[in-house]
Amino acid sequence: MNKYQIIHDELLKEINDGKYPNNEMLPSDFALMNRYHVARETSRKAVAMLVDEGYVMRIKGRGTFVINQNRYSFPISHVESYRELAARLKLDERTQLLSITDSEVPSVFEYGDNTPVPATAVVRIRYLDNEPVIIDHDYVLKDVVPEIKKLSQSVSLFELFEQQLGLVISYAKKTITVEPANATDRQLMRLAESIPIVVIRSETFLNDGRIISFTESRNRADRFKSVEFSRRH
Amino acid sequence: MNKYQIIHDELLKEINDGKYPNNEMLPSDFALMNRYHVARETSRKAVAMLVDEGYVMRIKGRGTFVINQNRYSFPISHVESYRELAARLKLDERTQLLSITDSEVPSVFEYGDNTPVPATAVVRIRYLDNEPVIIDHDYVLKDVVPEIKKLSQSVSLFELFEQQLGLVISYAKKTITVEPANATDRQLMRLAESIPIVVIRSETFLNDGRIISFTESRNRADRFKSVEFSRRH
DNA sequence: TTTTAGAGATTGTATAGACAAGTAGCCTAG
DNA sequence: CTAGGCTACTTGTCTATACAATCTCTAAAA
CATH class of the missing domain: 3.40.1410.10 (Chorismate lyase-like)
Incomplete structure (x- = not known):
């Protein structure tokens, strides 16, 4: 498995576990670099996926924040059986x-x-x-x-x-x-x-x-x- | 405007103008590098946006291909007035x-x-x-x-x-x-x-x-x- | 003729570094 | 006490490079 995929999955699991309570900050790019010993672009790629999926939002100069999710959803915009x-x-x-x-x-x-x-x-x-x-x-x-x-x-x-x-x-x-x-x-x-x-x-x-x-x-x-x-x- | 945004817009315009007929190949990463004098990651970012929006698909080892679009669509998955x-x-x-x-x-x-x-x-x-x-x-x-x-x-x-x-x-x-x-x-x-x-x-x-x-x-x-x-x- | 090997092209992943731009907090000058 | 500036932190953009994985095509070997 790819590094950014692994980081993405782990962060997503932590979000779902409530480790980052509502509107709380995710680790910054540099924190993720240290935590996983990867380049910044790699950690950014993982977080970009979470943004894509609607789990978090990034604000320049502030940080990355968890979006309050209503989890009972029937998404139709990705292919899922x-x-x-x-x-x-x-x-x-x-x-x-x-x-x-x-x-x-x-x-x-x-x-x-x-x-x-x-x-x-x-x-x-x-x-x-x-x-x-x-x-x-x-x-x-x-x-x-x-x-x-x-x-x-x-x-x-x-x-x-x-x-x-x-x-x-x-x-x-x-x-x-x-x-x-x-x-x-x-x-x-x-x-x-x-x-x-x-x-x-x-x-x-x-x-x-x-x-x-x-x-x-x-x-x-x-x-x-x-x-x-x-x-x- | 950002470089990748400019490249994205220009490619999208060319796609809509029919410059790359159906299932035809888009310029490769390296072709875009030369054409716009940018780093590969920058050209990739532009193409990644097109993939995201459903205009093209990339196949490893082959290239980037235009997806036959039915343009009369009411998308609901991005915020549009x-x-x-x-x-x-x-x-x-x-x-x-x-x-x-x-x-x-x-x-x-x-x-x-x-x-x-x-x-x-x-x-x-x-x-x-x-x-x-x-x-x-x-x-x-x-x-x-x-x-x-x-x-x-x-x-x-x-x-x-x-x-x-x-x-x-x-x-x-x-x-x-x-x-x-x-x-x-x-x-x-x-x-x-x-x-x-x-x-x-x-x-x-x-x-x-x-x-x-x-x-x-x-x-x-x-x-x-x-x-x-x-x-x- | 068929199969195999290899070269070349293309996309995917990852690294390291640089500068820009926005935010927040602290500290000092007034 | 307030206003302004400075600094540290964070995200955004961009470059240059390297190697891996996959596909196509050609040419050589069987």
Whole structure:
């Protein structure tokens, strides 16, 4: 592991442990240099990551300060699988695999030039606190992953891609819209009335620029909440 | 202006001008060093910003590549005013100021300890293509900005804060939820049925850590679309 | 023809040092 | 007692260099 990554992880752990109470100062660049015996740019890189992630803010001439975090957040601006998210938030989560079928990429994703793109469709339903709240439709391109043999209940698609197939996921583009529930939504999520659905459609890219999958994540709107941290400039 | 900022801006302009067609390579670190007569770390800083913003991706051993952008996006992960956003997207936008009144920060924002926090409430309605689609409620803390005298139609709140008052906005935290339309929504946006509303609540922070304002932005769900770029790791 | 080895290019990580710019606190001159 | 200046500390920018890791392509070897 890289030095700045190690420093970042350790500082983040200390922040989460409350070692630097609210608005308290983090060690300065020079303090970190001494503590870890690294160059200043290395320690700065670690802190820059924390700034990026919204944990701390730096003020020239003053120092580095912890930002009061509300930790119950559903960030959508980095690529994170449902399983990773639930683990991080320590929620009581459960996923049920509904089907793995041969299919094509639906036209809503506007991929390619109308010629059908073969894919493996994976449909899963997500429970939080024993309530079905999310239905995920994944379309994994057969060009990239020819076959999905066995998808264990305990393994996420991302884990499958990265650890078992050696692929590296780089980034994703997501669109968020609100749409009426369709029949499938109502049936699977046991909705009586027509609750609106928050639809998050993602294209996921590998580090060589190829698209590996399209995902449509359909969330019960009355259970959906997303918290974003955003910097200006 | 900083050197890396200048390089970043120039590269971004070239990307938007289509100088590096899709998936084409950007100049390498060393090419940029020669072109701008800077150290490698400086050129890398400029490119790192572009990576951060989702314009390019770097692959070790290969080079830097432009990511095919869909430019009609409503990013929510950086702090941008409605006016800046509309200008960037070249939409036909119009804002109507409804009221400026003395008020208090509503309790939904859970700020402070139940004691009323005096604020100036600014209510505005946003038109896109002559259709009312967004209602913004801004609560500007009187502790920070004692009085909002005249808010010209052509000036945004952010411009007022930054250019006229000399305040520096640093970051914001936003929560996104979907809620039923209330009577005010239906009246102001001329909604017949009860269309759901996408509610974006923000706390905006200055660079000294003080909160300057709370904003509740209420968007017609059937007109709302947000596009996000997200990196993994 | 196929495979291997190597050179060259590119990005990633890390170091050491320099100066600029902003902040806070102390101490002295008035 | 106050105002101003000085100093120490902190973050921001920039340079120059070194080596590692990865990829592509070419040329030589099998």
